[in-house]
Amino acid sequence: MALLEIKNLTVEFSTAHGPFRAVDNIDLTVDAGELVAIVGESGSGKSVSMLALMGLLPWTAKVTADRMALDGKELTDMPQNQRRRVAGKDMAMIFQEPMTSLNPCFTIGFQMNEIMARHLSLTRHERDKRAVELLSMVGIPSPESRLRAFPHQLSGGMSQRVMIAMMISCNPRLLIADEPTTALDVTIQAQILELLASLQQDTGMALVLITHDMGVVAEVAQRVVVQYAGQQVEAREVIDLFDTPKHPYTQALLAALPERAKTQQLPSIPGVVPGQLDRPDGCLFNPRCQYTVEACKRIPPGIQNGVRCHTPLDAKGNPTDPNGLRQDMKVSS
Amino acid sequence: MFQYFLNKLSTTIPTFLGITLIAFAFIRVLPGDPIMLLGGERGVTPERYQELATQFGFDRPIYIQYKDFLLNILSGDFGQSFVTKQPVIDEFLARFPATVELSFAAMFLAILLGLPAGIVAAVKRGSWFDHTLMGLSLTGYSMPVFWLGLLLIILFSSILGWTPVSGRISLMYYFDIHTGFMTIDALISGQKGAFRSALSHLILPAITLGTIPMAVIARQTRSAMLEVLSEDYVRTARAKGLSTFRIIGLHAFRNALITVITVIGLQVGVLLAGAILTETIFAWPGIGKWMLDSIFRRDYQVVQGGLILISSIVIVVNLTIDLLYGLINPRIRQTRG
Ligand SMILES: Nc1ncnc2c1ncn2[C@@H]1O[C@H](COP(=O)(O)OP(=O)(O)OP(=O)(O)O)[C@@H](O)[C@H]1O
Ligand code: SF4
Ligand SMILES: [Mg+2]
Numbered sequence: 001m002a003l004l005e006i007k008n009l010t011v012e013f014s015t016a017h018g019p020f021r022a023v024d025n026i027d028l029t030v031d032a033g034e035l036v037a038i039v040g041e042s043g044s045g046k047s048v049s050m051l052a053l054m055g056l057l058p059w060t061a062k063v064t065a066d067r068m069a070l071d072g073k074e075l076t077d078m079p080q081n082q083r084r085r086v087a088g089k090d091m092a093m094i095f096q097e098p099m100t101s102l103n104p105c106f107t108i109g110f111q112m113n114e115i116m117a118r119h120l121s122l123t124r125h126e127r128d129k130r131a132v133e134l135l136s137m138v139g140i141p142s143p144e145s146r147l148r149a150f151p152h153q154l155s156g157g158m159s160q161r162v163m164i165a166m167m168i169s170c171n172p173r174l175l176i177a178d179e180p181t182t183a184l185d186v187t188i189q190a191q192i193l194e195l196l197a198s199l200q201q202d203t204g205m206a207l208v209l210i211t212h213d214m215g216v217v218a219e220v221a222q223r224v225v226v227q228y229a230g231q232q233v234e235a236r237e238v239i240d241l242f243d244t245p246k247h248p249y250t251q252a253l254l255a256a257l258p259e260r261a262k263t264q265q266l267p268s269i270p271g272v273v274p275g276q277l278d279r280p281d282g283c284l285f286n287p288r289c290q291y292t293v294e295a296c297k298r299i300p301p302g303i304q305n306g307v308r309c310h311t312p313l314d315a316k317g318n319p320t321d322p323n324g325l326r327q328d329m330k331v332s333s
Numbered sequence: 334m335f336q337y338f339l340n341k342l343s344t345t346i347p348t349f350l351g352i353t354l355i356a357f358a359f360i361r362v363l364p365g366d367p368i369m370l371l372g373g374e375r376g377v378t379p380e381r382y383q384e385l386a387t388q389f390g391f392d393r394p395i396y397i398q399y400k401d402f403l404l405n406i407l408s409g410d411f412g413q414s415f416v417t418k419q420p421v422i423d424e425f426l427a428r429f430p431a432t433v434e435l436s437f438a439a440m441f442l443a444i445l446l447g448l449p450a451g452i453v454a455a456v457k458r459g460s461w462f463d464h465t466l467m468g469l470s471l472t473g474y475s476m477p478v479f480w481l482g483l484l485l486i487i488l489f490s491s492i493l494g495w496t497p498v499s500g501r502i503s504l505m506y507y508f509d510i511h512t513g514f515m516t517i518d519a520l521i522s523g524q525k526g527a528f529r530s531a532l533s534h535l536i537l538p539a540i541t542l543g544t545i546p547m548a549v550i551a552r553q554t555r556s557a558m559l560e561v562l563s564e565d566y567v568r569t570a571r572a573k574g575l576s577t578f579r580i581i582g583l584h585a586f587r588n589a590l591i592t593v594i595t596v597i598g599l600q601v602g603v604l605l606a607g608a609i610l611t612e613t614i615f616a617w618p619g620i621g622k623w624m625l626d627s628i629f630r631r632d633y634q635v636v637q638g639g640l641i642l643i644s645s646i647v648i649v650v651n652l653t654i655d656l657l658y659g660l661i662n663p664r665i666r667q668t669r670g
Contacts, residue, residue: 084574087572087574088575089574095565100564101566101569102569103587104566105662114575152664153667
């Protein structure tokens with residue numbers, strides 16, 4: 001049985017301009033000890049979907065799911081107070097901005113202590129001891145004295161290490177890391193990723209890594225889910241996906257990788273992810289897709305063989321035509 | 334932290350000098366001859382005039398006058414009341430505890446009700462509670478103090494007959510003064526009903542005086558909490574699975590307090606200004622009433638001395654608040670030097 005099972009997760013925000021569907025029917029399964037990456041550009045609903053799982057969205061969000069189960073326990077119909085306790089214990093999450101994620105008014109020791117006090121039955125002394133062990137495990141020098149430090153005395157990289165130590169302190173089965181390195185220096189980024197990967201190896205917890213960097217995915221992940229404008233567009237094993245991307249968006253993301261780019265300037269996909277007010281009809285990617293045909297602008301593609309595209313790409317990277325949409329039709333724009 | 338405190342302390346010196354300058358100029362810019370003003374209503378003979386001029390040094394150069402004035406203040410000499418012939422400082426000290434008791438009671442009410450109300454309004458933003466509270470606080474803030482005081486007297490004293498109209502305690506009770514706080518002295522005296530009487534005299538003035546600070550504290554707490562509740566560290570606290578009470582009451586509120594404590598400090602000045610009206614309405618024998626009476630009696634020495642004393646208290650209170658602010662904010666507490 002999978003550790004995490006999500007079926008048809010949808011999140012709608014009520015906004016001044018009416019409801020906005022930030023996450024649209026997402027499925028996700030993660031096995032125990034597996035490392036799954038979720039990739040996609042800014043605004044594709046990566047954070048929102050995982051915040052929904054953790055129960056951390058504001059009250060303006062309406063979360064629905066057919067199934068959302070951790071370790072066989074269904075989360076959707078769990079009583080509120082019980083559900084709240086799952087966070088921090090069975091699944092935990094670290095965030096993009098380590099510097100603002102720690103409370104500036106309390107010491108590192110205090111903040112590490114309280115999560116253990118909530119979920120573990122340890123004495124105060126044992127908790128302090130464990131905090132020191134955890135800090136040295138995540139590579140923080142002189143951990144004893146760090147316990148008395150306040151967050152503003154730590155660098156970004158150090159803060160993220162503290163966040164990691166704190167969030168794994170109750171031995172979660174699943175850790176969600178939401179772009180844990182985006183805010184950090186390039187040299188620190190690699191260290192933090194390495195740390196996360198090795199902790200995942202050592203503890204056997206599952207790790208969901210949210211990122212918009214395909215390079216990171218290639219390095220650490222086993223499976224990858226590509227998200228676009230709240231929808232999943234492709235979900236596959238990492239090796240296969242890098243080898244033969246089937247969705248035009250995946251192909252474009254891979255082409256945008258610096259080491260694959262043919263030109264010197266930093267490549268990217270022209271255009272942006274549609275927001276609430278500029279959602280196109282049909283396939284959400286069609287204004288930016290280089291293979292768009294007429295049908296793409298009218299009919300939203302469903303998922304076939306793990307790919308959400310009317311004309312998925314073949315092994316050579318050319319569009320196929322399983323549904324006969326391409327015939328006799330000129331490729332529009 | 335020490336460095337921070339020294340900085341704050343040094344900024345109070347110009348403020349204090351400014352106040353003495355204003356108080357010094359006060360008597361000299363009032364229309365009319367300062368000596369005639371100081372002499373009071375009945376006028377003075379030419380001999381007496383000369384005597385007064387020498388006594389107050391009006392015949393000497395102005396900067397010497399100011400220097401003497403300042404030296405006197407620093408040595409605790411605030412002059413003498415023309416009416417009672419008592420040293421201003423003695424009169425002040427005799428009335429000060431009454432004002433402090435009233436202000437404490439007002440502030441206690443304001444914080445006791447304003448803080449939790451602001452927190453709940455922020456947590457339940459947009460709810461009927463939030464809307465009601467914000468409406469009420471706007472009303473409380475804009476209602477003139479004397480108007481509110483009179484309304485309370487009419488309702489609770491005249492119509493319901495629950496509370497007395499004026500003074501600090503019923504004349505039935507007499508006991509020694511230990512602290513100057515009527516409620517505490519009443520308790521110490523052990524007389525039956527004395528504490529109750531003192532409290533019932535205190536409650537209406539305290540509500541009257543506390544309403545504006547309460548409204549301000551509720552509003553500011555609400556907005557500080559709203560800001561803090563959307564911070565990343567609050568999301569972290571929730572991701573840790575902590576109880577709602579701990580997330581709001583500890584993680585969020587502790588940060589909101591940094592702003593709120595400043596707001597509370599600023600209300601102390603408002604409180605002392607409000608005390609003048611409140612004490613007059615309720616015939617509360619504190620420094621507010623004393624100052625107002627002195628103005629009407631043209632006892633300008635008292636007004637001058639009282640002005641400086643009251644301002645100095647505001648300065649000291651604000652300095653204390655700055656210190657507290659430094660203590661609860663680790664970014665400041667942790668700096669050395
Ligand atoms: N509280 C909210 N209210 C309304 N809309 C929201 C809210 N939070 C997020 N959104 C919207 O949901 C969409 C998805 O946001 P999300 O943060 O999940 O993107 P993301 O994929 O994590 O992007 P990034 O790489 O920038 O983190 C965005 O369009 C965002 O504007
Ligand atoms: S459905 Fe059409 S527009 Fe969408 S990705 Fe496939 S080819 Fe491109
Ligand atoms: Mg995000």
